[in-house]
Amino acid sequence: MERRQFIQSSFTAALIAALGGVRWARAAETIKVGILIPLSGPAGLFGASSKNCALMAIDEVNAAGGILGRQIEPLFADVGGPPADAVQAAQKLWKAEGAEAFIGMHDSAVRGALVGVFRGQVPYVYTAVYEGGECAKGTYVLGETPTQQLQPVIPWLAEQKKVGKWYLIGNDYNWPRNTNAAAKDYIKASGGSVVGEEYLPFTVDNFDSNLAQIKKSGADAVLVTLVGGASVGFNRAFASFGLADNALRLGTLIEENTLMGIGAANSKDLYASGGYFRNIDTPEAKAFAEAYTKRFGKDAAVLNMMGESCYEGVKFLKALAEKAGSLKVADTEAAAEGTTYEGPRGKAVMHGRHVARNIYLAAANGAEFEVVKTFENVSPGSNCG
């Protein structure tokens, strides 16, 4: 071989080896996961706990080898504002920064907008409590549905507490309306009746006329689907009028922060139904709560079902990716049914894009929750045909 040829071919060989080496290094790089949580706006209260729980899950998964052998690199974005802003934030993570999957803990308006943007091209895990019925391609829903939260709980309360006259009060949008529609069936099935139904705009902070109606109706149970500050204000006023002596309250979105706002003095006979509470008594849940306090300190954002759902989201994503063998939507769609994973909430199994899981009924004990009944493996109902 001539010297020039030798130099050229060895140079080419070296180049190919170098390029091949570079590609090999890239294959061992991280897997970017977009984590969409509310850091501002009305749900901004849950931002800190969501981020903390997501980080805990990511560190655990990475320590155990990551997803499909690649370490997770989280990309956080604030989706607490209007859906248009959330869409921009998500697109930035997806197109500009190369996120390969998304985990979202936010409201349904944002979810609707994101589904329209993703169009089933990237796996999207939705973890928040919601109204049910999300069936878009590529979307996997871990959040509790009204069916799950109420179907076992209403009959149990009706029987144990001897209540039969239910008053339904919530904010005026789709989640409370869907919840109440489901509740009416279960109330009727348990032999009770609905003595009132009210929907309030978000601007209301004076509930005196509603409380007068509740008293007038003679209700002995109130299903509260108010959210955020309205829930705090309503429950405080409810107790201050002495109505807690005559009627119990059941809420499907009353978590630790709301309970703290309501206060110990106003929480008599206040029940909450959901997938997670900080004080769940199982070994997994206690270990999780201890690890959280150890890592983030005593004054960290309080553990609640919204924040903790982000932990579940990461664990589920790993289970889904392992089962599917990749994070391409075609593969995850084929593998999703039957995916299971375990976490502080217990075991969850995916059916029809939603998960069957344990539901806990907790009673307010002062300013903390105490689980009074665990319903195991509750079906999410039929959401997607």
Added chain:
Amino acid sequence: MEMFPLYAMNLLYTIATLGLIVLGLAVVFGFLGVMNMAHGEFIMIGAYSAVFVQQAGYYPLLAIPLALVVCAIVGWLVEWGIVRHLYRRPFDTLLATWGLAILMRKCIEIAFGRKYRSIDQILPGTVGFAGIDYPSYRLALMVAIALFFAALFIWYRRSNTGARIKAMMSNPELAAAVGIDTARLARGAFVFGTCSAGLAGVLMAPLVRVEPYMGIDYLLSSFFVLVVGGLGSIQGLVTGAAVIGGTNVSISTLSGATGGYLAVLLISIVFLWLKPNGIYSRG
């Protein structure tokens, strides 16, 4: 109609608390022409004074003087540093006080966090009368507000300072020429406005939700009341509170909270359109 006493009490409570909440803005906007967009945040400071006292374990009623002192200091600084330079520039005061509101919210968020706070009730329980049970604290609060307004009304009518304020409002240049220290009066009025807001916050704290963003709703309600009642008089404030509060409560009782809010909006629109100075307009 055995619910009538309860409805009547709800109405009186709404009017009384609206009056107290709006008083600060009525003074600042009515007498000085300053649209204080941070009005709700002074109410928030009052509420967080109660949070502070409760956290530190002090005697709960100490929250009231604490709220007044903090709001006086902050109000004084705001008037001296920001508002005084912008008296004849309404849009600039709007912007400046809105920025101030954001700053105040963020400071409280940094100091206390975003979580909801629960202020313990110092007067728990209910009082039974006329066949209903009404919370004791609310009754005490309504009585206190009524006495406060009565005293304020008499003071404004009878006192020299009240006369000077009326003079300053109707003709500032002439008032200054006559020897009234308008700058000091204006500062005093502004501080009174912020202290009233703080007082409203600390007294209402056991009844409402307490978190850094609580003030925004109060600003909105205050605006409705002032549009209807007119600026610059206590009668206007009380009338505005009565009309807005009364409409909201009555319509809500009859056809739901959405109807009540709609009625408030419609009334405000009608007043802005036909009687923009309100019922008791200034001068």
